[in-house]
Structure formats: C-alpha cells, structure tokens
Amino acid sequence: MDALVTGAGLGDLLEKMRSGERLSREDGLRLYRTPDLPALGYLADIARRRHNGDKAYFIYNQHVNYSNICTNLCKFCAFGKEKGSPLAYEMSVAEVAAKVRARLDEPITEIHMVGGIHPDLPYGYYLDLLRAIKEVRPEVHIQAFTCVEIAHLAEISGQSVEATLAELQQAGLGSLPGGGAEVFSPRIRALTCERKLSGAGWIEVAKTAHRLGLRSNATMLYGHIETLDERLEHLEMLREAQDETNGFLTFIPLAFHPKNTEMATLSRTTGVDDLRNIAVARCFLDNFPHIKAYWVMIGPKLAQVALAFGADDLDGTVKEEVITHMAGAETEQAMASNRLVELIREAGRVPVERDTLYNEIRVY
C-alpha cells in the first residue's frame, strides 16, 4: 500500500503522517491538489487511527432553531429571513420548551440550538431559553449559540463576551456549536457575509469560551467561491487557536448548498470534494480530536464512506433539521440510531453512542 501512496508523489507526506509531524500549508495544498483520492484517504486514515482507534461516534440529539429572523442575511444562507417576511418565525420560550417536552420519551442527550441574529429579542430571552430547556430536561447537554450569536448577545447585554458566556453557562449552556465560521478570509466575508462577525472575531469568542471551560466545535463552509489557499488559511487559524486553548472538540467541513440562496447559480459540491475536505482536515488539524462527516449535508451514503477518509463522527439522529434543507438538501431529516449503528459497523468501525463531550454512553 505504501508503494501506491509513494507512487502518487506523496511519500514524504506519508512519512510526516506516520511520525505525527505537523503539515505545512504547502503540504496542505498538495493534498488538496492530489488527483489520487485513495492515497489521500490512506494518509487521513493514519491520523484518524491515531486519534480515534477503531471507534466511530454518533449522538442522539435534537435540533431546535428558535428563530430564522436575521440581520446578517449572508449570501450563502437560505435560512435567514428579514423580520416581517412571511416566512419569518420566532419561537417563544414556551414553544421551545414544548418542543423539548414533546420528545421526553426519547433518549436524547443533546439539544443543539442555533438561530438567526435577531434584531430585538432581548438578552433575557436567551437566558430563559436555556433555563426552560433545563427545567424540562435537567440532564440534557445544551450545545447552543454560535460564536456569532454569542458576540451579538454580548453586545445587547452590554457585557464582555467573557461575562456573557459565564452567565449563559450559569443558565445551562454546555458548549458552543461550530457554526458561523464560514471561511475566515476577510475577502470571502466581504463578498458573502459583510454584516457578520469577522473571522478573527469568531476565533476570539471561541478562545474566550475555552478559557471558561466551555468546549466548542469549528466548521468551514466550502464549495462556493473560496480558494484552496483560503481554506488552508482557515484551517491554520483553527490549528493555531487550538494550540493555545485545546478547547475545540470537532471540526466539521460543511458543504455549501446553493438552492434558495443568493449564490444559487453555483453547483453543489461533488462527492470527491466532500471526501477531500474531510481527509485534508484530518491530516492538517493534528490537534483536533474529532472530524465529523455531517450526513445531513453529504448524505448518509457518502458520510459512511467518509469514515474511511478521516471522519470519526457521524453526528446525530438530528430530526427537524431546517437550515440545510431550506438550501436544497435532499436527505431525510432524521436518521434512526440503529441505522447509524449499522452504517458504522459495516464500515468496519466500533459504533459508539456519545454525549456532546464524547463521553461514551454505549459501545455497540
């Protein structure tokens, strides 16, 4: 097998991956550019085995998007709506609590909650959301509010990000999801989401959270107008931040979906794109414990194949995923946990049901 990887001109990178040596940006570019997809997978697999052994994870979670009203209205987003739009909605605290209550009979370990940047929901609303969920399901872990939402909450509460996070933590916040990162490059942000928190700003919020003991995830939205250099710059910024705080749990490459967005003329990502981003991330982010293949975006078939290309997490049972489906995702909106177990096992891994922090709930 080694000979086949060396034959692809990647022998030096094979050495680096084996010895655990960090890859340079140049190395990352070569990996993005190699036509040899199986060889790339082989390299990523070395890193995956080192980090995760035989295990592949999934979680039994529930998604709640409390409101789609958003002042950012990023061009790649089909979810956000202006206030007053007929498709705009916002849930009351009681409605969110009811959604959680409706599924109390299921073994849900995580509530994943994000929404748009709302112009006038008061700071208290967000604290109430957390408290209400905890009241209904005291043991559940709440992974909520992207760094973008956190920065917004700090602004409307008139406090520092640190004080805001501490208060949210008190109210029940367990960890931050990885959204809102998009691509850190200022060029991309100027072109696609100029009103949004900057890339550097996003990183600062994440590091502040980590210093308070809050773990978080990180994402990258790929497959639109970003260059390979910009992808690597993004990954490098994450890697550096992780060197400092070690607070990131999972990196999730997110495939851009064009439908109903302002960038609807772009084509969808291909299977090769999807696997490539997962594999390169696994090789490059040597200090991130987990890489997720988000089945809602790339489909369960490809997510399973991604387990051979560096991914060790398939995310969750989800249900009611809205954000990507408004942008044209054709996958089902839920996947039964026994199906996730089957897919993982067939891929030759040990299926492990986890909680948000990767504690093992059950090994199958």
Add this chain to the structure above:
Amino acid sequence: MAGGRLSGEEALRLFQRADLLELGLLADAVRRRLHPEPVVTYVIDRNINYTDICISGCKFCAFYKAPDDPAGSLLSFDELGAKIDETLELGGTQILLQGGLHPDLPLTYYEELLCFMKRKSIHVHGFSPPEIRHFADLSGLAIREVLGRLRAAGLDSMPGGGAEILVDRVRQQISPRKCSADQWLAVMEEAHGLGMRTTATMMFGHVETIEERLEHLLRIRELQDRTGGFTAFIPWPFQPDNTGLAGRPKTSGHGYLRMLAWSRLVLDNVPNLQASWVTQGPKIAQVSLFFGANDFGSTMIEENVVAAAGVSFRLSEAEIRHLVRDAGFTPRQRLMDYTLVEDAEKR
C-alpha cells in the same frame, strides 16, 4: 498488483481481509494500468422497454406485469419511433432495448421491430440472454439461429442484463422461471462467436453469499478468456422497494464501492468497469472513479426498471461531464464498443 491474476482463493481472502481503502488503492492502480489516459467515458442513450408483460416475475423486480394484469402493455411502433427520434435529436447514439419475457410474441415480431428501428440509423443494443433464451424456447429454434436472425434484422450488440448472480442456487430462489447460469453464459458465448459485443452485469446484495459473487466473477472471467467479447462489467446493488424482496437491507455506499473495487481486481480481462449512478447517485458514482470504474454509463434519457423500485436519480450530460472533470478526468462520449465520439463542440 504487478498484473498477475488473482486465483479464486486469493480473491476471496482479499475481499474478506482488505478494508475499503485498500481495495480502492489496489483497484485504482489497476484502472490506471488499463487506462493510463485519465479519461472517463459515457454514452448518450435511452433505455426503451418494448413491454413490461413478463412470464418470469422475478422476486427482485418491481417493473414487470404478470400476463393477466390489464395494466401490462406493449409499446407501439409509433411510440417507439417517436422515442428514437427524440433520442437522435438529443445526440443519442444508441437505444438499449429490453423488455419482459412476453408470453406469445413470435420471433418475427422482434425481427420487424429491429428492421423498423434500423430505418432510423441508430445502434440497437438490445435484449439480453434471458430474452434470447425465451425466444428460442418459444420458437423451438437454436440460440445460434435466433441470434443470427436478430442480427440480420438489425441487432448490433447485447446488454448483459439478466445475469443477477450466475449461480443456480440463487437463481432458483429469486428468479426461478428465468434462464439458468449456464444458459446465460451459453447465449453470450454464441453472441461473441457471431462477432457481437456484449456487456456483463451483476445484481448483488440480496440472498447471495460472497462465495457466490466470486463464482459469478470467475465464470465471466473464464468466458472472457475464451471469447474476449465482453466490453464492460457493470455491478449494481439490488434495490428492494416495491419488489417481492422488499424490506431487505439496502446495500450501503461502502458495500457498493467494495464490490466495485473487487470486480476490477478479479476481472483482469474485462477492459471497462461502469459506475452505477442510477442506483448510487452522483456523489458515490463520482467517488467510484477512484475505486476501479472508468466509465460513467449512460445519460439515460429514459429509464423505467430501476425507477419502478423507487430509485430515480437523474443526470444530464452536462452534469456527468462536470463530475468527471471535477474528479480530475477528461470526459469523453463513446459508442457501445468504447470508440470515442469526436466532441469538438462540447464544453
């Protein structure tokens, strides 16, 4: 890996022990050795089913209509003509013509059908060993004579359908009224002997064992050694919905890619391996190009059989070309025998 042939034993051990990546790496190396030019081919054609009335009633099939079913139909020559005209307008180069095993159409019907089609100057890639066997049974003629007459009437080549798994234990379970494995191979041998090119297929992921899949591959390989008539091999997984075997687990992307890669390694004498975007969709089909496949099959201007099992991906020529290019290959339109079509005007 150096080009030596895998024995049955070795092939079985490989499948049992190698993981997805290993199979992929090996199959990809074989593909590159057989096709050093980074080209991926595809054909523009249309699958026309002349009838869905069928006496075979295979358990895995969601397409057939039993002979006493009033919903069963026979395509009129007019409709057929219109479909062919449309295909030609869309740049199609061939018709893949197949149908159920009709209880009473005489051989002359098929000869007339072929003559009619050939007046439109289109390549007819038609029938399959079970149909040929059926025509022989109904007419009392030998296979060679049936094939000879059909050829004279205009049959240019034959698809490899009806192979399923070339092991009678399996066939008795899932398609008891269809020709046996030996009969399937015998028809192909005759066809190749008459100078006709054909493909070979496999439908896997139902009641068969891995050993039976291997036997299927080895039988194809052995016949190919003798005749060299197969142009391509096309494996695809059984699609359970709406069939007599509904409720069986669906083959995953992982399972499909492993089988594809394994086929590439075992069938060292079959030049081309087609990805099945029809059953797998564009993402997995594109990834297949790194697991041994070098051909993207057909643009399928029309496809009814798999669609009846509730699986209906659709890909335009432009989309196929995009996927192929995105994977780092040059897309080329081809004919049934894999000669390339001049594509000066395509983007």
